[in-house]
Amino acid sequence: MFKNLFIFSKPTEKKGLEHYLVDALLHFESGEYTEASRLFRLIARAYPEHLLAHLMLGRTHIELGEWKKAIEALFKHLKIVPNSVEALIYLGLSYYEIGKLSLAEERFEQALQIRGESVLARENLAVTRLSAGELDRALDDLVSLHEEKPNDAAITELLIVTLGRLGSWEAARQYVHKMEATPMELLMD
Numbered sequence: 104m105f106k107n108l109f110i111f112s113k114p115t116e117k118k119g120l121e122h123y124l125v126d127a128l129l130h131f132e133s134g135e136y137t138e139a140s141r142l143f144r145l146i147a148r149a150y151p152e153h154l155l156a157h158l159m160l161g162r163t164h165i166e167l168g169e170w171k172k173a174i175e176a177l178f179k180h181l182k183i184v185p186n187s188v189e190a191l192i193y194l195g196l197s198y199y200e201i202g203k204l205s206l207a208e209e210r211f212e213q214a215l216q217i218r219g220e221s222v223l224a225r226e227n228l229a230v231t232r233l234s235a236g237e238l239d240r241a242l243d244d245l246v247s248l249h250e251e252k253p254n255d256a257a258i259t260e261l262l263i264v265t266l267g268r269l270g271s272w273e274a275a276r277q278y279v280h281k282m283e284a285t286p287m288e289l290l291m292d
Contacts, residue, residue, distance in 0.1 A: 120146065131159060136166045154183055161193055173197045188214045192224050204235040229261060238269050
């Protein structure tokens with residue numbers, strides 16, 4: 104039944120799963136998301152338990168801004184691999200993009216229950232909390248992240264924005280000043 108799905112343009116030339124997978128990944132990496140989506144969808148239909156096909160189909164839909172399709176593909180992946188931190192993070196991102204912040208937060212927290220050290224999950228959780236107006240919780244998340252990754256500009260910027268939204272612009276200014284200070288200046292404070 105599935106043989107007919109994998110017939111290439113010439114009737115005598117057949118492509119196997121590996122060829123389709125390589126082609127799909129190449130299209131994805133080249134930014135050709137529509138073609139990548141078509142190939143990942145083809146693989147997922149032919150091999151419903153194929154882990155990478157569902158995950159990459161979800162990622163492809165994210166790149167295309169097709170959030171509901173991404174959510175559907177990622178849930179199919181999670182049925183096969185319930186503890187997929189990567190799928191949970193992408194699912195959280197998809198929910199975030201359609202404005203379902205509580206569902207996004209729930210997915211990022213799920214990812215953290217599985218892999219608590221995931222900086223990506225923690226950073227996205229902080230962004231989601233910031234967007235949801237949970238400023239104190241976002242600040243706690245960002246301070247913790249900044250302690251671990253003090254040179255990460257994105258975390259620093261989010262921290263400053265959060266302090267500002269909390270009405271603590273002076274604290275944000277002092278924070279930036281301390282970050283710019285040399286180690287000797289910090290010892291003198």
